[in-house]
Amino acid sequence: xxxxxxxxPDEARKLIRSQAWDKPxxxxxxxxxxxxxxILPKDLAFEFLLFSxxxxxxxxxxxxxxxxxxxxxxxxxxxxxxxxxxxxxxYKNGELxxxxxxxxxxxxxDMVAFLIGCSFTFEEALLKNNIPIRHIEENRNVPMYKTxxxxxxxxxxxxxxxxSMRPMTEKEAIRAVQVTSRFPSVHGAPVHIGNPEAIGIxxxxxxxxxxxxxxxxxxxxxxxACGVTPQAVAMHVKPxxxxxxxxxxxxxxxxxxxxxxxx
Amino acid sequence: xxxxxxxxPDEARKLIRSQAWDKPxxxxxxxxxxxxxxILPKDLAFEFLLFSxxxxxxxxxxxxxxxxxxxxxxxxxxxxxxxxxxxxxxYKNGELxxxxxxxxxxxxxDMVAFLIGCSFTFEEALLKNNIPIRHIEENRNVPMYKTxxxxxxxxxxxxxxxxSMRPMTEKEAIRAVQVTSRFPSVHGAPVHIGNPEAIGIxxxxxxxxxxxxxxxxxxxxxxxACGVTPQAVAMHVKPxxxxxxxxxxxxxxxxxxxxxxxx
Numbered sequence: 001x002x003x004x005x006x007x008x009p010d011e012a013r014k015l016i017r018s019q020a021w022d023k024p025x026x027x028x029x030x031x032x033x034x035x036x037x038x039i040l041p042k043d044l045a046f047e048f049l050l051f052s053x054x055x056x057x058x059x060x061x062x063x064x065x066x067x068x069x070x071x072x073x074x075x076x077x078x079x080x081x082x083x084x085x086x087x088x089x090x091y092k093n094g095e096l097x098x099x100x101x102x103x104x105x106x107x108x109x110d111m112v113a114f115l116i117g118c119s120f121t122f123e124e125a126l127l128k129n130n131i132p133i134r135h136i137e138e139n140r141n142v143p144m145y146k147t148x149x150x151x152x153x154x155x156x157x158x159x160x161x162x163x164s165m166r167p168m169t170e171k172e173a174i175r176a177v178q179v180t181s182r183f184p185s186v187h188g189a190p191v192h193i194g195n196p197e198a199i200g201i202x203x204x205x206x207x208x209x210x211x212x213x214x215x216x217x218x219x220x221x222x223x224x225a226c227g228v229t230p231q232a233v234a235m236h237v238k239p240x241x242x243x244x245x246x247x248x249x250x251x252x253x254x255x256x257x258x259x260x261x262x263x
Numbered sequence: 264x265x266x267x268x269x270x271x272p273d274e275a276r277k278l279i280r281s282q283a284w285d286k287p288x289x290x291x292x293x294x295x296x297x298x299x300x301x302i303l304p305k306d307l308a309f310e311f312l313l314f315s316x317x318x319x320x321x322x323x324x325x326x327x328x329x330x331x332x333x334x335x336x337x338x339x340x341x342x343x344x345x346x347x348x349x350x351x352x353x354y355k356n357g358e359l360x361x362x363x364x365x366x367x368x369x370x371x372x373d374m375v376a377f378l379i380g381c382s383f384t385f386e387e388a389l390l391k392n393n394i395p396i397r398h399i400e401e402n403r404n405v406p407m408y409k410t411x412x413x414x415x416x417x418x419x420x421x422x423x424x425x426x427s428m429r430p431m432t433e434k435e436a437i438r439a440v441q442v443t444s445r446f447p448s449v450h451g452a453p454v455h456i457g458n459p460e461a462i463g464i465x466x467x468x469x470x471x472x473x474x475x476x477x478x479x480x481x482x483x484x485x486x487x488a489c490g491v492t493p494q495a496v497a498m499h500v501k502p503x504x505x506x507x508x509x510x511x512x513x514x515x516x517x518x519x520x521x522x523x524x525x526x
Binding site: 042045046049050053054061064066073074152154155181184188262263 | 305316329336415526
């Protein structure tokens, strides 16, 4: 068998579909875009798609299935969204109801699946540009914070932007703006550089989600809009049913990271 | 009174709303983004928004109103989409039914308005980069062509991409790629440079819409996805009602052209 990193997306998804792989997908099918998943009933899909259109930094859309179709036509036409992620979470009325390895029993003709860009893609681009990523070095989850920046509201969908933070030197921060600006479909350029209090973060060492990381002397915190935002916003609506990936257990697309760059 | 080009967007829209201006909007409120308009019933809005998400080059979205709201919150929160364009076209079951100067009598709680990026924005950027624009020099409409490039289909929305063409030197074409790549919300980079037959255009001097323009020796045709595409695709569905701007009679937003650039 190949190393997981050397599998192509089709092979990786087959392994997952056969339930021979139930672990996080970080490092699988290297170079291919992995995406967050959010499945909602059709009556919420227009509002959610409009929310993503108005909040593209927090909610960058890679692909959306047509109602009832489990196939992401643009990003992985041979895949099945119901079986090809290693672990799903089912939320009912905003509460976690179940964690399971396929969602065939829940799927119906009313469902729309959203694949949302994730930071793996821009982190690869940062690493290629010799910008170190502290939470990878320290083998932790990226630190994430609620901010005082309101998302543009759409109908019932509203709430604060959640950001992820990566510390780096000021020189690296300039390069990071350039590098991530090329990838608007995976959060794009940072939303803030510097003083955390300016965006409502009172203690940088106490993230709301994920783990704290070391910030060295001479480093500034650099903040990007985070894919946790749309999940939090959708949960706030307490939909009768909503299905997401389990953290870290992402959907692997056929698209290469570089295909998402606009320049 | 100011010259129309010197009006700010609010002043320009007031002039239009009072019906003191019923002419095309080219040259009004210089430097501000003008947009195409498409209004559809809510039951088609999700499909159309998804179509635009899958075909961002043909159908770049600037703003979408919430069902029943005539206010484009992101791009012009003081505007009213029912009165602030100089001329509208109402289509019933795919046929032009009426041309009129406001649409209050047609508006209802079921309607969703889409504001779609237009080429005025990237043409300004080309001109600033000393790339001449032939149809402006020759005082004609831009030539537009149906291609053999299929749009990504969504439900009932399908059809070929329509492109606009601007001839220029090969050196200018390279710069044009750079300049327009910065503006993904107004069609972005060209979809084709060179041989028209490669994209199904048999006679470059016979455009399907607009006017032919002179192509000089040493020039290549450069093709961009065109905002006529989503209108044609929506018309194909023959919606019970669909309202658009009359050609050239656009919506003036509060956003500056440069705000749409991603770099």
